[in-house]
Amino acid sequence: MNKRNLYTYILSGSLLFTACSLDELNxxxxxxxxxxxxxxxxxxxxxxxxxDLPRYFYGRNLLLVTEGGTDLWTSDLNxxxxxxxxxxxSGGAMSLDMAKDYWNGAYDAINYCNLVIDxxxxxxxxxxxxxxxxxxxxxxxxxxxxxxxxxxxxxASPLTLHETTxxxxxxxxxxxxxxxxxxxxxxxxxxxxxxxxxxxxxxxPSKKSAxxxxxRACLQTKEYGADTxxxxxxxxxxxxxxxGATYQTQLFANFADNFNxxxxxxxxxxxxxxxxxxxxxxxxxxxHNNDFKxxxxxPTAFGAIQLAGFQTTIGRWSGGxxxxxAHLMSVFRNPDGTLDPRYNLSFQTSWTSNVxxxxxxxxxxxxxxxxxxxxxxxxxxNGSLAIKIGRLEEAxxxxxxxxxxxxxxxxxxxxxxxxxxxxxxxxxTRVNQQPGQVDNPFISFYPSLTKFNSGSLxxxxxxxxxxxxxxxxxxxxxVYLIAAEAEFHLRGANATAANFINVLRQRxxxxxxxxGDISLQFLLDERARELCGEYSxxxxxxxxxxxxxxxxxxxxxxxxxxxxxxxxxxxxxxxxQIDAISNPGGYQNPGY
Numbered sequence: 001m002n003k004r005n006l007y008t009y010i011l012s013g014s015l016l017f018t019a020c021s022l023d024e025l026n027x028x029x030x031x032x033x034x035x036x037x038x039x040x041x042x043x044x045x046x047x048x049x050x051x052d053l054p055r056y057f058y059g060r061n062l063l064l065v066t067e068g069g070t071d072l073w074t075s076d077l078n079x080x081x082x083x084x085x086x087x088x089x090s091g092g093a094m095s096l097d098m099a100k101d102y103w104n105g106a107y108d109a110i111n112y113c114n115l116v117i118d119x120x121x122x123x124x125x126x127x128x129x130x131x132x133x134x135x136x137x138x139x140x141x142x143x144x145x146x147x148x149x150x151x152x153x154x155x156a157s158p159l160t161l162h163e164t165t166x167x168x169x170x171x172x173x174x175x176x177x178x179x180x181x182x183x184x185x186x187x188x189x190x191x192x193x194x195x196x197x198x199x200x201x202x203x204x205p206s207k208k209s210a211x212x213x214x215x216r217a218c219l220q221t222k223e224y225g226a227d228t229x230x231x232x233x234x235x236x237x238x239x240x241x242x243x244g245a246t247y248q249t250q251l252f253a254n255f256a257d258n259f260n261x262x263x264x265x266x267x268x269x270x271x272x273x274x275x276x277x278x279x280x281x282x283x284x285x286x287x288h289n290n291d292f293k294x295x296x297x298x299p300t301a302f303g304a305i306q307l308a309g310f311q312t313t314i315g316r317w318s319g320g321x322x323x324x325x326a327h328l329m330s331v332f333r334n335p336d337g338t339l340d341p342r343y344n345l346s347f348q349t350s351w352t353s354n355v356x357x358x359x360x361x362x363x364x365x366x367x368x369x370x371x372x373x374x375x376x377x378x379x380x381x382n383g384s385l386a387i388k389i390g391r392l393e394e395a396x397x398x399x400x401x402x403x404x405x406x407x408x409x410x411x412x413x414x415x416x417x418x419x420x421x422x423x424x425x426x427x428x429t430r431v432n433q434q435p436g437q438v439d440n441p442f443i444s445f446y447p448s449l450t451k452f453n454s455g456s457l458x459x460x461x462x463x464x465x466x467x468x469x470x471x472x473x474x475x476x477x478x479v480y481l482i483a484a485e486a487e488f489h490l491r492g493a494n495a496t497a498a499n500f501i502n503v504l505r506q507r508x509x510x511x512x513x514x515x516g517d518i519s520l521q522f523l524l525d526e527r528a529r530e531l532c533g534e535y536s537x538x539x540x541x542x543x544x545x546x547x548x549x550x551x552x553x554x555x556x557x558x559x560x561x562x563x564x565x566x567x568x569x570x571x572x573x574x575x576x577q578i579d580a581i582s583n584p585g586g587y588q589n590p591g592y
Contacts, residue, residue: 036119039126039135045119046135048112049142050203052105057149058274058471059289062535064321065099065153065571069563070537071546071555072328072528076321077298077443078424078558086321088562096592100574102153106146113143115163130194137194141205141213144187145473148217151176151184152539155570155589159183169582177224180217185229188214192236198248202265202470203275208247211240212271212474215482222489223543230486237483240271240476241500249476255508256345258477261314261455264469269477273470278460286460289467295449295533296320302367302410302445304357304386314453315348323446326418327555328532329391331525334511339393341508342529347447353386359408365433366441373406380408387445389414405432416442423557449533477530480504485523493518504530520544542569567591 035041054060064085067073075086083090084098116139126132150157156173161183174182191210199206218233244250252258252269267273276288299305300318307318324347332343357380359369364376380386390397390404391414404411419425428440456468484500491497493515502512504526524544527536541547547569552560572592578584 032115032119033122036122037124039123042116042120042123042135045112045116046138049109049116049139051112052109052146053142053274054276054288054471056101056105058473058535059276059291059467061101062149063291063294063533065102066535066538067322067533068538069559069568070541071552071559072325072532072537073322074325074424074556074558076319076323078323078426082321087559088564088568091562094572094592096572096575096578096588099153099571100576102149102571103574103577106150107158109146110143110160111164113139113146114161117143117161118163133190133194134196137191137210138205140187141191141195141210144184144191144217145213147179147183147187148213148220151179152220152542153571154573169580171577171581171583171587173587175224177221177226180221180224180229184217185214185232188217197246203273205272206247208240208249209272209474211236211247212476212479215240215479215486216474219482219486220539220543223545227489230490234483234486234490237479237486240479241483244476251476251503251507253507255342255477258472258475259451259454261469264454264456267470267472267475269475270470270472271475271479272473274473275470276456276468278458278468286464287466289452289456289469289471291471292452292454292457292467292469293317293465294320294452295322297323297446297448298444299351299387301441302387303360303363304353304355304380304384304409305351306355314455314457315450316351316354320448322449322533323424323443324449324532325556325558326422326424328528329414329418329447331528333393336511337393338511339391340529341510343447345508346449346451346532348450349389349447350385351387353380353382353384353409356380356382357386365430367410368405368428368430368432368441370406370432373403374408378408385409387412389445389447410442410445412442412445416440417446421557422555451533473535475534477504478534478536481523481527481530484518484526488518488520488523501526564591 032045035045056062064082068082068085069088073086075081075083080087080090084094088094117136120132120136123132126135147157156175157179158171159174159179159182188210191205192207192214195205195207195210197207199209215233215236218229218236221229240247240249248268249271250268252263257263258267258269278285296317296319298319300307305318332340334340359374359376359378359380361376364371364374387410389412390400400411401413404413416428417425424443425440426443427437428442429435429437452469454469457465458468459465480500480503484497487494487497487500495515497518498513498515501518505512524540524546527540538547541551549560549563549565552563554560567590570589573588578587581587
C-alpha cells in the first residue's frame, strides 16, 4: 500500500523510551541504519515495538473498550462514570477522542514493527536464518496484535506493511477482512512457525502466543461473513491443546490458580503476558498495571470498613469502574437452579470489618435495620463479617433472607441490586426505618471480580497505589472455547464441541454438558462464565452478531438504552487523524 498514515508518521518520528521490562533504546543521534547493523542494536529496535502495550493497552484502559458497553457490565453504581465507554455517552455526543490512545498507540507501534521487519536484512551477525526469523517474528506477532485491536475497535483502518519514511497527507482506510488477510493472519502464521518454542524471558512471545492469537483471529473473521478460516481456527486451537507439553502450557488444575500471586509471573496457562516492574527504569513507575482496581464495589460505604490502610491488602480495594450486570450474574445459574462453581471462584461476595464499629442512628435508617434486633450502639467487632451478598441459588439463602434486616452486618440480597427487567435497582423501599422509597443504599455492595487480585500491589509514593503484576493477554482456557465455537460453526452442535467445553467444566467440578445444550447463545454465555473481565467481551458480541440494541436491551438495558445500531459497533476515528489528512471527507465512522 502506497498511502501512508500521516498521523502515524508524526507520532513515530523518533524511537521512544519504553515503560516495559525490556531493554530500551535512546539512539542519541545514531541512525537507525547504524543501530540495525548488529543483533544488539536490532534487539533494541524490537523492544520499541512493545512500548505501547503497557502504555495504552493491557493494565491501562483497554478494559474500558473491551469489556465496557457490553451485556456483562454497567458502570460503577450504575452511574454515568466513564460514560463514553460504559454507556455510549448516555445518549449524548461521544468524544471523538475517546479511543485515540488505541489508534495512536497501535500505529506508533506498527511503524516500529514495520521498521524491524524491513531492516532485518541489514543485521550482519545473526548466526543462522533460524535465529534471524525468530527475532523478526516478534515484530510480526506484535503487529498482528495491534492490527487486531485496530480493526475490531475502529473497523476499516489504514494498512501499512512497511516503514514510514515520509509524510503523505492522503490516508486510505482498508476493510477489516482485508487487513486480516493481508496482515494479521500472515503475520501470525509466520510467528507461529518462527518464534521460539519457549520464550527466553518473560514478556516475550513464543509459538504458543502466536498459535493462540491465530486461533482467535481466524475465529473473529466470522464477524465479517467469512467461514474460510474456521478450520484454521480449530486446527490452531487443537495444536495448542494436543501439544501443550511441547509448548510448556497447560490448564491449571484449579481455575483460581490462573489469578493468584504465586502463579502470576510464571503462568503456565498464560499464552502471552505483559510484564511490569519498579526496577526497569520506566518513565512512570508510579502507574503500572491498574486492572486490579477496575471491578471493585464500594465496601467502604459502610462505616465498619474504613479506607485508611485498606488499599494495600489484596482483595481490599474499594471503588472500581465496573458493576456486573444482572445478565452476568444470571449466566452462572445452572438449569437446575444451582450455581456454576466459577461464580464463587471469580467474585468476592463478602468483606470483614477493619474497625470496631458501633451502629449510629443515621446508619440504622440508611440500611433499614430492624430496631428490635439492631439498635444505636450495637457493636460489630473488628474482623467480623461486615458485608455478605446472598443469592437465590445458594443453599442458605432461604434461611438467611428473612432476617437480613435484623443483622448487625449487611446481608445484601441480589434482589436488592437488580430488578426483574435486568436493570440495576436504583430505588429501595424501606420497611423498618422511616418507611418509603429512597435511593438504594445497597448498590454500593455488589459481587466484585477478583481475577486481577494477583499480587504485587505497591505504593511507590504516598497515597499512590499500583501493581507490578503481569497482565495476561490470552490464556489456554480461551483456546478450548475457540475450538468449541469453531467446531459449532463448521459442523453444528456435536459431541466434539461439547467435549472442549467439558474439559473446562471438569476442572471446576461443574456440570457436564451434551451436544444438545450447545447453541450460539450458550457458547457466548460459557465465554462469560470462563472469561468475564478478560479483555474480550466487546469482540465476542461483535463476532456473534450480538452487539445490537435489541440484544443489549434484553440483557443489560441500563447500557442498551443508549446503544445505536448504525453507530456504536465501531469507535470514532480520533480528531487528530482527521485534522492531519488531506482527504477528511467521509473518513470518519458514520454517526460521529
